[in-house]
Amino acid sequence: MDSKVTRDHLDCLRQSGLKNTRQRKAILDILSIGEQPYAAEDVYLALKQQHVDINLSTVYRSLETMCDKGVVRKVSVSGDNRMLYEMNVHSHQHYLVCVNCKKICPVGHCPLEAFEKAVARETQYTIMGHRLDIYGLCPDCQKESGK
Amino acid sequence: MDSKVTRDHLDCLRQSGLKNTRQRKAILDILSIGEQPYAAEDVYLALKQQHVDINLSTVYRSLETMCDKGVVRKVSVSGDNRMLYEMNVHSHQHYLVCVNCKKICPVGHCPLEAFEKAVARETQYTIMGHRLDIYGLCPDCQKESGK
DNA sequence: CTACATGCAAACCGTTTGCACCCTA
């Protein structure tokens, strides 16, 4: 399973015409854990913890070039001034962000296709996409604030 | 009409327990022009152009305290790493952002009440709000890119 | 008169960049 994932990462990089470096593979390994998006620094710290030696600029630069090639994608969520990065799986995704603990959790389905069409009609814009995030209190933080 | 607006600003500040300073009134005057949200620096430059003497930190600090009191609100939109500020009128608002010229235009109606309820049910979060912005090409930029 | 506001300059923090060296293809 581990080798399967690594294999995929090699393919991703090769297909995008990117060189296959230790650092890039390590970054993709981190992004593949869980479904959350990670800030550049999160990736950096996670790698440090695994004793993977890497420079923070390299993390930024790699994420950026992998974005350009469509291997990863950027997302930014309310209440976090940092850019977050995630694997660019094709399914379109939105997040539920806890305003207290900042935990980020993906929500299933996107209700906006019809709305986009209506907006396009009304405004004459060519709609290219949207960004939606929902914020609230997660169950744990509800309990905590109930105390 | 000008005096009407100024009057409102005095009321806003008074009701929030904020002191009524030259700087705060000037900031609110700027935010009341048009329906766009402004970055702190936009406000600062607009004031400078009107020969209103103010410090950029004061702009940031005033916007922040007026946010706390609910007089203004923050919004952040995709593709701009700056925070934007607007009058906190109660109607909930979303924006259409041109990816080319960065023009921001408000869209009428918000289609997400039902969706929020569904998400709350599924996830057990207490939903507090959401952020939605739509991006695309405005009519002017469509023409330009057609050339 | 006192607490809150402001100006100024320096710090901060996420991100980007220039440059020399390194290493994959």
Place this chain on the structure above:
DNA sequence: TAGGGTGCAAACGGTTTGCATGTAG
């Protein structure tokens, strides 16, 4: 071995903060 990738340190841009001074209530 050539051209992309990396490390390091310094710059950058938006925002925040400490401190002395100013001013609204």
